[in-house]
Amino acid sequence: MNWWQRLWRRKQIEEHLEKELRFHLEQHTNELIAHGYSGSEARRLARLELGGPEQVKEQCRDARGTRWLEDLLQDMRYAVRMFTKNPGFAVVALLTLALGTGVTAVMFTVVNGVLLKPLPYHQPDRLVALHEKTETSNQFGNLWAFAYPNYIDCEKESQSLTMAAWRYNGGIITGPAGAEYIDAIQMSSELFSVLGVMLPLGRGFRAEDDHLASAPVAVISYNLWQRRFGGNPAAIGSSVVFDGQSYAVIGVAPAGFRVNDNDADIFTPLGQDPSPALQMRDRHPGIAVIARLHPGVTLDQARTELALIGRRLAQQYPQSNNGRGFVADPLRPEVGDVGATLWLLLGAVSLVLLIACVNVASLLLARAVSRERELAMRVALGAGRGRLVRQCLTESALLALLGGGLGIFLAASGIGPFVALWPGSLPRAQEIHLDWRVTLFAIAISLVSGILVGLAPALRAPSRDLERSLRAGGRTIAGNSRRLHSAFVISEVALAVVLLVAAAMLGGTLVQLSSVNPGLQYHNVLITRMAMSPTTLANPPILPAWKNALERARHLPGVESVALVDTVPLREGNNQLAYWPAPTMASPTDAPIALANSVTPDYLDVMRIPLLAGRFFDDDDRAGNELVVVIDDVLAKQAFGTQNPIGRRVWIPSTSSPFSPVREGADPVRVVGVVGHVRYWGLAGDDQAHVRAQFYYPFAQVWEPWLRRWSELMSIAVRTSVPPSSIVGPLRKELGGDQALYGIQTMEQLVSDSLARQRFLLLLFGIFAGLALLLACIGIYGVLAYLTSQRVPEIGVRIALGARPADVMWMVLRQGLGMILAGIGTGVIGAWAAGRVLQHLVEGMRPAGFSTFAITIPILIAAALFASVVPARRASRVDPMTALRQD
């Protein structure tokens, strides 16, 4: 008989055991009778010799080896019976646990998808990211994107790595459906194979495609294939026109393919890019390099080899490569600053889960205490202590697992809305799924919480000394669990305080930030990027084309003024330049940095930024005339202190100057005006920002050959007299044709979005705090109701001795209040610590002030007292006669 047969034929086995022992007893009795004993004496002796039949049976059952499983099944049946007998308790406990595990599982799913999962490529642990590294670091650090020629050399010489390069390159795709701006990626021919990506249709690039003279070919995204070609396989071999160049489509990328979380619709060979800057070793557009370690090669070996190549290139090209090496690091997903927020939220939901556990634990404990007599009885009947502990734990684990299952279900339906609610786009959002990791995590936390909530009753119940429990009859022993119960309530209240204060801090911060002046008037301003017509870009001069576009936009009805700007306040992306307060600088790497923004003369008008001194730009500030800048008051103070900056000069180091191609010294520029500071980094983040100084320079003074690159960066800003969204249509019509408007936003949106993270956190913390408060109130109610019911006889005596209902009520309330105040005391300490964490992690967070506590604590006390009133009133109405007759 194998183990499952034994398990399923349990009943038959039990019968056989009974029969075998009976046979033994009868045989023995008969033999004793034959030896002359009387019938009853013989039976007694036989029994005595064998020992207690129940004990023998237990030992026989133990010998079977499937005992634990049988017990488990029995315990589970018993637990289910207890739940159905007490459905109210079971439902409350189940829902509480489901909620706790559910929210925790949702947060973990997101953390898992965004932060923990490896990149979705073949053997991601063999992938590395390469950077150039300079010996000296300046204000921007010492890690740099690769120069294309350096990449070509490294790729040729490396024996330990297969390398691939890529670069973002948006542009216009034209066709019968009109012009459309799409994201594009230029890549070296090896990128698909380095990442281990197979194309579902067509082929990837070959080495011979990766040259300037090769026939233009492109791989399109799965999405574009569906959109433009209706998913027709005949797309292979047809052509697309991208940025004025016709490409033959040779392949389709797999659905959802992203290069390190960068989306693109079209992929072209990097080697076909004609731009001369790409072939330079300095002042080049950087490219990203990903490589795969050859089998058996360690990262250290690859690093050593790269260092060697770096030294050789430094000798060969001292002007550009002196002091420049190459480094490799494991390829990691780029998730920006989302990590801190996610961990913060995971921490917050863990608190909710903890409260849920404490709540269920106190419910279970209350039940265990009322079941004390039952347990004592079972000990008397031969149940071992371990057996009872196991039974208690089985019960709570079953409860937690059921709750966890429900929680996973909740999580599955909650992830979608959560990701959708996330302000802005969540990195790696495609990779957020309920997978085996999440399921495992949910089961693990369910089991742990099951054991946690079962621990108190399990360890407590059988340890009571037997005789006292039986004799006491459940009347006087209640007091012993009181301390544990109080501890539960205190910790629940403390956890609720932490969450409430955190929510209040976020709320206060948000209110304060909303009233902050961004430094410009953001109503009625529309921002749009424009991808210039490829024919215009290919045929300079470009400036008149922009002028023409602005002129046409200005004459639309409802438009007041129009300007070009490269760095839009509060929007992603910025351009930072170093400046020198003198024509030479001893250590150029220490030069201060400012945000540099190229604009057209009407920019101040469009944004309504106050002019504090001097003048803003006009049409005379163009190439050939003196180079001019307008600075903000922060830079004025930083560079000139209290002196008048108008007419003074600053120097822009030519290594990065937009005005000229020279490689040494610095371009002098004259300060002609001072304007107010604009909160570029957002309402919340600007105060703490690293670079706050700002200056503006005329778009018309950018060195002519660079205008094409600048044109990709410029946005059009439109001040309107009508709601800005209403001019999107006319603007599109006016400027459309073979150029495309994209990334259309209003300044109002940008201002609001800059607080989206804080608002989102406030919403979530508000929900968590509400849940915590509700759970804590349920906990307080449950515990007080239970403790009071245990004291009914005592209360009866008090009333019989003349206590008034108000006295009794006060007695119960005082008990509740004691726990609440102790909880608040503990909670305030926790909240202070949590506040420090929040300040560290959330931009613009103000410290928790007195008012934060003054708002939250009374709410908590009121709610908690409300929860205590019901049991207190019930106690005050105890009828002394009934109470004394109890038991």
Next chain:
Amino acid sequence: MSEKSDLPQGTLDLLILKVVALGSVHGYAIAQRLQQVSRDVVQVPQGSLYPALHRLENRGLLAADWKETETGREAKFYRLTRKGRAQLDAEAASWKRLTEAVGLILRMAPEGAE
């Protein structure tokens, strides 16, 4: 009862296997046989006999069938399996080695005292 010595740890299994090896028997008969064979010197607690039988059955050393006794009653008869026989041989041999070794040491004791 006090004159009888307790059964050394682990030997009950060996004795049961030996008794069952002589032919298929039921539990009570095993108890009696053990009592007789050991000439009332060794105390076999009946209470531990049945758990031991079940344990041996569970390990596949014994097999059991329900059969009628000569008095026409149904009883559970144990017999040795092939695995059980191998186990018996192994344990008996090791027991023999152990007792010989112990005896040897005990005999040596007076010489060592000289």
